[in-house]
Amino acid sequence: MRIEPLGDAAALVVLGEGTGGEILQQVLGLAQGLEASRAEGIEDIVPAYNTIAVFYDPLRLGKGGRPPFDEVCSWVEARAASAGSRDKFPGGRRVEIPVCYGGRSGPDLPEVAAGAGLSEADAVALHSGADYRVHAIGFVPGFPYLGGLPERLATPRRATPRPRVPAGSVGIGGSQTGVYPFATPGGWHLIGRTPLVLFDPARGEPALLRAGDTVRFRPISEGEFAKWK
Amino acid sequence: MEVTVIRAGMLTTVQDLGRAGHRACGVPLGGAADPFALRVANLLVGNPESSAAFEITLAGPELEFADRTVLALCGAEFDGVPSWHPFELAAGERLRFGACRRGCRGYLAVAGGIAVEPVLGGRGTCLSAGFGGWQGRPLRDGDLLGAGEPVRRLAAPPRWAPDPRMIPEYSAEPVVRILRGSAGPELFQGLVAGRFRVGSHSDRMGIRLEEPALPGAPPAGSLVSAPVAPGTVQVPPDGRPIVLLSDAQTLGGYARAAHAIGPDLPLLAQLRPNDHVRFREVGLAQAHAAAIEREHSFTLLRRGIAQKFA
Numbered sequence: 167m168r169i170e171p172l173g174d175a176a177a178l179v180v181l182g183e184g185t186g187g188e189i190l191q192q193v194l195g196l197a198q199g200l201e202a203s204r205a206e207g208i209e210d211i212v213p214a215y216n217t218i219a220v221f222y223d224p225l226r227l228g229k230g231g232r233p234p235f236d237e238v239c240s241w242v243e244a245r246a247a248s249a250g251s252r253d254k255f256p257g258g259r260r261v262e263i264p265v266c267y268g269g270r271s272g273p274d275l276p277e278v279a280a281g282a283g284l285s286e287a288d289a290v291a292l293h294s295g296a297d298y299r300v301h302a303i304g305f306v307p308g309f310p311y312l313g314g315l316p317e318r319l320a321t322p323r324r325a326t327p328r329p330r331v332p333a334g335s336v337g338i339g340g341s342q343t344g345v346y347p348f349a350t351p352g353g354w355h356l357i358g359r360t361p362l363v364l365f366d367p368a369r370g371e372p373a374l375l376r377a378g379d380t381v382r383f384r385p386i387s388e389g390e391f392a393k394w395k
Numbered sequence: 396m397e398v399t400v401i402r403a404g405m406l407t408t409v410q411d412l413g414r415a416g417h418r419a420c421g422v423p424l425g426g427a428a429d430p431f432a433l434r435v436a437n438l439l440v441g442n443p444e445s446s447a448a449f450e451i452t453l454a455g456p457e458l459e460f461a462d463r464t465v466l467a468l469c470g471a472e473f474d475g476v477p478s479w480h481p482f483e484l485a486a487g488e489r490l491r492f493g494a495c496r497r498g499c500r501g502y503l504a505v506a507g508g509i510a511v512e513p514v515l516g517g518r519g520t521c522l523s524a525g526f527g528g529w530q531g532r533p534l535r536d537g538d539l540l541g542a543g544e545p546v547r548r549l550a551a552p553p554r555w556a557p558d559p560r561m562i563p564e565y566s567a568e569p570v571v572r573i574l575r576g577s578a579g580p581e582l583f584q585g586l587v588a589g590r591f592r593v594g595s596h597s598d599r600m601g602i603r604l605e606e607p608a609l610p611g612a613p614p615a616g617s618l619v620s621a622p623v624a625p626g627t628v629q630v631p632p633d634g635r636p637i638v639l640l641s642d643a644q645t646l647g648g649y650a651r652a653a654h655a656i657g658p659d660l661p662l663l664a665q666l667r668p669n670d671h672v673r674f675r676e677v678g679l680a681q682a683h684a685a686a687i688e689r690e691h692s693f694t695l696l697r698r699g700i701a702q703k704f705a
Binding site: 171173174178210211212214216217221228233303304307309348365368373 | 415416417418419420421422423514515521523524525526527574577616619620621622623624625626627644645646651654655656657679680682683686687690
């Protein structure tokens with residue numbers, strides 16, 4: 167583990183170089199431990215893949231004359247030293263996301279399926295048959311960075327991004343898959359669309375997903391999509 | 396008190412000092428790109444310094460105020476509107492922003508603050524997700540907003556302004572202080588050695604520097620996405636640095652060559668296309684000392700203003 171300044175108001179805790187389920191467990195365990203013991207002046211704790219950012223207010227830390235960054239480091243190191251015993255991340259929730267694949271909801275499904283040498287039905291079965299881990303939330307509010315796309319479905323990004331991708335679109339970009347929470351421009355291949363709202367600031371927990379969750383996509387019909395409340 | 400938007404201007408949004416605490420679910424800090432100017436503008440009209448105000452970009456709006464009110468504009472300077480000191484408008488009077496003379500973003504504070512509900516702890520507009528501020532979007536012609544009840548009332552706006560020594564050295568070619576990033580010495584040295592032109596695609600998410608492009612940026616997809624912060628200087632594979640501002644996304648996948656220090660973010664927020672910027676290295680202790688000095692001048696300003704309102 168090493169800790170480096172991320173500017174003058176944050177510290178980046180780097181737990182290792184690689185990514186994957188194992189290091190994500192360590193990251194989430196430590197992030198959870200830091201969250202549980204956070205002190206005055208700590209603004210945000212952001213886990214992502216193999217790092218945790220700790221955002222702090224340099225004016226509220228360092229009251230005893232100690233540099234604020236050193237204070238953050240001591241806290242993180244002390245917590246990490248004991249993390250093995252107490253900060254076990256329980257493994258996250260399992261979240262099912264209904265997806266209407268293909269048709270108008272997923273105009274690029276034929277292209278993705280052809281690229282994988284599969285029928286559309288088999289491509290849908292492959293995409294909806296896998297478990298995806300949320301490694302981080304970012305890019306836009308509520309957007310999950312998902313790991314676990316079956317290699318066969320990996321498809322390079324579109325040469326020309328679409329100026330507007332509808333909210334809820336499920337896409338594939340390179341070896342990643344994800345769900346667009348908002349209507350934005352986007353360069354991923356769109357294979358389907360979920361009626362779920364990924365981010366709603368009026369909800370108690372605005373984002374549907376958290377880092378550490380496991381996502382499974384469930385195919386639904388156009389009729390079910392239309393009726394979804 | 397009602398505020399009618401006669402003309403909205405290029406990009407006028409409601410902003411405050413941001414909404415920390417929700418980065419883990421991808422919500423940017425947000426708030427004023429130049430928090431210094433927003434804080435001073437609020438103080439000058441007797442508001443708490445985090446009150447919601449208008450952030451006005453390059454081509455300003457035309458606004459009509461239903462009642463007599465006290466206003467202050469800080470940051471960018473516009474023809475037809477006084478800067479850096481409070482002024483009064485009569486009931487029904489219109490405020491027309493002329494050409495932007497200096498800087499890029501002006502902050503117009505209204506006594507009582509712009510009355511919008513906080514969302515996730517902030518009153519600023521989150522443009523990427525369309526929430527907060529005024530209906531989650533920039534102002535449009537014909538919008539009708541409200542201002543709150545002033546905490547303290549001025550009989551007549553006093554003729555004073557903050558000590559010019561406390562105002563950041565706004566410039567069309569500022570020198571911005573940076574801390575080393577994790578990307579290694581080559582990109583950092585390139586930043587310190589260069590004089591960079593500000594690109595036209597710069598926005599509240601970041602200042603895009605067009606030239607010179609830096610050699611040595613890692614290729615696309617070679618880095619794991621990791622958290623970034625306002626001030627982070629990212630270098631994408633094309634070598635053209637991006638300095639992140641308050642609406643920056645919470646994670647980035649490019650090389651982090653450096654980080655502009657918090658007290659110099661106002662200098663960046665006031666850059667406009669074709670301005671230039673240079674960078675100078677400082678250490679973390681100097682960055683924090685600069686932040687403490689900035690807060691000290693705010694303490695003095697608050698104290699001075701409290702006396703004026705007494």
